[in-house]
Amino acid sequence: MRRAKEAGPARQEGGGTQSLQRALAVLRLVASHSGRGIRLADVVERSGLTKPTAHRLLQALEQEGFLAQDVASRLYHLGPEAYVIGTLAGDRYGFRRAALPSLARLAAASEDTAFLTIRRDLHGVCLHREEGSFPIRSYVLQAGDRHPLGVGAGSLAILAALPCDEAEELIERNSEELQARYPGFPPSLLRQRVEEARIEGHAFNPGQLYAGSWAVGVAVMERNGQCEGALSIAAIENRLQPDRRTYLVRLLQQEVAKLTELQERPAGATNIVAQARRLTAN
Numbered sequence: 001m002r003r004a005k006e007a008g009p010a011r012q013e014g015g016g017t018q019s020l021q022r023a024l025a026v027l028r029l030v031a032s033h034s035g036r037g038i039r040l041a042d043v044v045e046r047s048g049l050t051k052p053t054a055h056r057l058l059q060a061l062e063q064e065g066f067l068a069q070d071v072a073s074r075l076y077h078l079g080p081e082a083y084v085i086g087t088l089a090g091d092r093y094g095f096r097r098a099a100l101p102s103l104a105r106l107a108a109a110s111e112d113t114a115f116l117t118i119r120r121d122l123h124g125v126c127l128h129r130e131e132g133s134f135p136i137r138s139y140v141l142q143a144g145d146r147h148p149l150g151v152g153a154g155s156l157a158i159l160a161a162l163p164c165d166e167a168e169e170l171i172e173r174n175s176e177e178l179q180a181r182y183p184g185f186p187p188s189l190l191r192q193r194v195e196e197a198r199i200e201g202h203a204f205n206p207g208q209l210y211a212g213s214w215a216v217g218v219a220v221m222e223r224n225g226q227c228e229g230a231l232s233i234a235a236i237e238n239r240l241q242p243d244r245r246t247y248l249v250r251l252l253q254q255e256v257a258k259l260t261e262l263q264e265r266p267a268g269a270t271n272i273v274a275q276a277r278r279l280t281a282n
Contacts, residue, residue, distance in 0.1 A: 019057075022049065026057045027066055030076050032125075034144040037075025095228055096127045098262050099220075102231060102255035103130040109251055110233050113137055117154030117217070118229040122174050123147060124155030127229075136236055140210035148174040150190040151182055153205040153217035154232035159190070160197035161219035161227040167194055184208055202249045203230070207237060214240040218252040220259050231255055 029046055030038055044054045058076060061067040065081030099116045106114035111132040117124045126145045131137060141152065149159040149170050159167050171187045171194075178185050185208065197203040203217040217232030233248050240248070 022047075022053070023057045023061060026054065027061055027082070028146075030058075030061075030067055031078055031082070032144045032146045034078055035142050037070060037073065037077050039075060043076070095220075099229075099231065099259060100128065100130075102259055103128060106130065106231065106233060106251055106255055107132040110235070110248055112233050112235040112239060112248075115141060115154055115215075115217075115232045115234065116229060117152070117158065117232065119149065119158050119227065120146070122149060122170060122177075124149050124152060124158055124230075126154070134235070134239070140213045141234065147209070148177055148182065148185070150174075150193065151178075151185050152209050152232075153203045153215035153234070154230040155217075156190075156193055156197055156203035156205065157217035157219040157230040157232065158227050160194045160203055161221065161230075202252065203232075204245070206240075212237055216240065216245055216248050216252065218249065218256050220256050223260070228259075231259075 026043060026047060026049075029043060033042075040051070040055060040058065043049070043058065044051050047054060049057070058067060058069075062069055062076075062079065065079045067076050067082070068079040069076050095118065096116060103114045103116055107130040111134040113132055114130045115126055116128040117126050119125075123146045126141050126143050128143055129141065147155055150156050159170065162170070168191075171190050175187050178187065178190075193203070201218075203219075205215045205217075207214050213234055214237050215232050215234035217230045219230045220228040222228050231252050233252060235248075
């Protein structure tokens with residue numbers, strides 16, 4: 001059972017912009033392990049913070065309700081306050097809710113796993129995964145996982161959909177992280193994959209992020225030409241050979257077209273869920 005402390009006054013230790021930035025970085029790190037939880041030792045390792053600092057920030061976030069710690073496992077998870085804020089933000093940034101019917105249809109038709117990825121600054125973030133019925137599944141990418149843009153099929157589809165100069169800038173800005181944590185993704189390879197994705201109209205990951213897990217992805221564009229995110233399907237290698245790859249890309253393109261129709265909506269809070277239901281019923 002998870003424990004969540006009642007929200008209370010913010011603790012005043014180590015105030016200032018730097019402390020706030022560190023706390024938000026820790027919150028983001030825990031969110032990236034939302035389905036599994038994360039240990040204090042892993043937060044220290046991934047964040048580069050000292051153990052006392054990481055522990056203090058985790059405790060402060062737990063006290064305010066943004067995190068909750070499982071009593072038995074000692075793992076940290078997102079807390080109830082994070083849920084409240086995320087739910088309220090969903091009215092403005094409703095892409096995930098709009099995409100859920102598409103992900104369900106993709107998983108049902110392909111029998112493989114479908115994913116929704118969005119861009120957050122230099123990274124692609126998996127917002128949702130929908131399991132298909134095929135008994136051998138790809139469990140490598142989880143909701144909340146965050147990788148540099150271009151790493152993974154959905155993330156690569158987003159990068160390839162950006163203007164050439166912006167995509168190049170992002171590759172350069174990510175080069176240090178790519179070298180340190182993703183040695184199999186040098187900038188030269190990302191440039192090549194981006195070019196291939198633009199020519200073919202979809203992104204393809206032949207098991208480069210996780211061995212044996214292949215994937216295809218297609219970007220979702222807004223009416224104004226901005227990239228909203230990407231839909232992707234992952235499967236074991238023998239289920240993504242050329243003929244079946246063509247079939248899966250077609251499925252993705254059909255769902256992307258449906259999502260694109262939902263982009264004409266007022267700014268701010270929307271009735272995107274009702275629109276999605278009407279589109280699903282047609």
